[in-house]
Amino acid sequence: MSKLDVGCFTVRPTPEMKVRLAAFREERWIGYDSAVRIREQIESLLDHPKTHRMPNLVLLGESNSGKSMILNSVRDRANPPYDLNAHKIELPVIMVQAPPSPDEGRMYTRIMESLGMHVASREPEDSKLRRIKVMCQHLNVKMLILDDFFNIAAGSIARRRKFLNALRNLSMELSIPIVLSGVPESQNILTADSSIANRFKPIFVRRWTEERIEEYATFVVSIRPRLELEKGMDILQRATLTRLLQFSEGLLGETVEILRLFASWAVRSGTEHVTGDMVTWENLHALGYVLPSDRTRHLER
Ligand SMILES: Nc1ncnc2c1ncn2[C@@H]1O[C@H](COP(=O)(O)OP(=O)(O)OP(=O)(O)O)[C@@H](O)[C@H]1O
Ligand SMILES: [Mg+2]
Incomplete structure (x- = not known):
């Protein structure tokens, strides 16, 4: 296993390096x-x-x-590119972040803002709802995506129930x-109310494990060209992928981050090459990586 020399991080990156490092992001x-x-599965609902x-x-x-990333892709594929000269503007998919608490008024505001509508600070909820309805018909909206739904866990059970009812309505x-x-x-928020729970079918994005290592490898193959190095990344050995799975705790975002760290080191050190034997815990630690579970443990303390 080869040990990385991380001394290069004390030297300022050149402007050219900066451009490449930004592209990695x-x-x-x-x-x-x-x-x-x-x-x-999600897109099939558009034709319902x-x-x-x-x-x-x-x-x-x-x-x-x-x-x-999956939801963004659904939205981007469904919505036509913005065209000022279009005869009729359509917006099949609206995607907004769930408000930071179970507050349906704020949810309506977010939806309206995403549609480019002006919202007065004291506009009553029924008025917001009425205007959303008109606008959605006008734009031929076919789906509403509410990302980061766990945000609404912040409120009391009664507030959450009210919010869920508003969503159903x-x-x-x-x-x-x-x-x-x-x-x-x-x-859990949904199952607390059976009339809501049976209306939302769950789909799971699972953590990656050894069982799906071939598919994981195809993801790593696709991410490599985005982290372009003169001599490339030789990281497709099974043992390397297994370590990547372990260090990323089976999470794609972590996998991408780990590969970015190594690619950035390869640029800054001038090595321009990453090999499987570099992917060790010791090296990752030297590059400043902290395991996702250690991060949350730290926050819980
Ligand atoms: N299909 C994909 N293509 C390319 N990169 C991906 C893909 N899926 C995940 N990633 C990488 O993983 C990162 C995290 O993904 P994403 O933001 O979709 O996670 P999330 O499940 O929504 O997390 P959170 O619950 O914290 O919002 C992305 O920023 C990206 O780097
Ligand atoms: Mg997210």
Whole structure:
């Protein structure tokens, strides 16, 4: 196993290096199999005939597992590119972050802002709802995505119930499916109310394990060209992938971050090469990486 010399981090990066390091931070969708399958499941709701009881979904997975990336991809594929000259503007998918507490008024505000509507600070909720309905019909909205649904865990049970009812009403009034996403604990919020729980079918974005190492390898293969090095990254050995799984704790966001750390080191040190034997815990630690579970442990203290 080779030990990295991290002394290069004390030297300022050149402007050229800075450009390359910034490019490593760009986020672009990679369509690995299970994500594409989940995306198809969500997209199938777009064609669902309008009824008063639309099917809804809740996408559940740990933080940094790739939920928002899947939802962004659904939105970007469904919505036409912005065109000022378009005869009629359509917006099939609206995607907003759940408000920081179970406050339906704030949820309506977020939806309206995402539609470019002006919202007066004291506008009553029923007026907001009425205007959202008109605008959604006008724009032919077919789906509402509410990301980071766990935010609403902040409130009391009564507040949450009221919020969930508002969500159900919204789906019925607009006759559109709603897709929620959140960490696995979010499911508890929904199951607390059986009339809501059975309206939201769960889909899981699972942590990666050895069982799916081939698919994991295809993701790593696709991310490599984004972290371009003159001599490349030789990291596809099974033992290296197993260590990557372990250090990332099976989370895609962590996998990308680890590979970014090594690629950035390769640029800054001038080595321009990353090999499997460099991917050790000792080296990652030297690059400043902390295991995700250690981060939360620290926060809990
Ligand atoms: N399909 C993908 N293509 C490319 N990169 C991905 C993909 N999925 C996940 N990633 C990487 O993982 C990171 C985390 O993904 P994402 O933000 O979607 O996680 P999340 O599950 O929404 O997390 P949180 O619950 O904290 O919001 C992304 O910033 C990106 O670097
Ligand atoms: Mg997210």
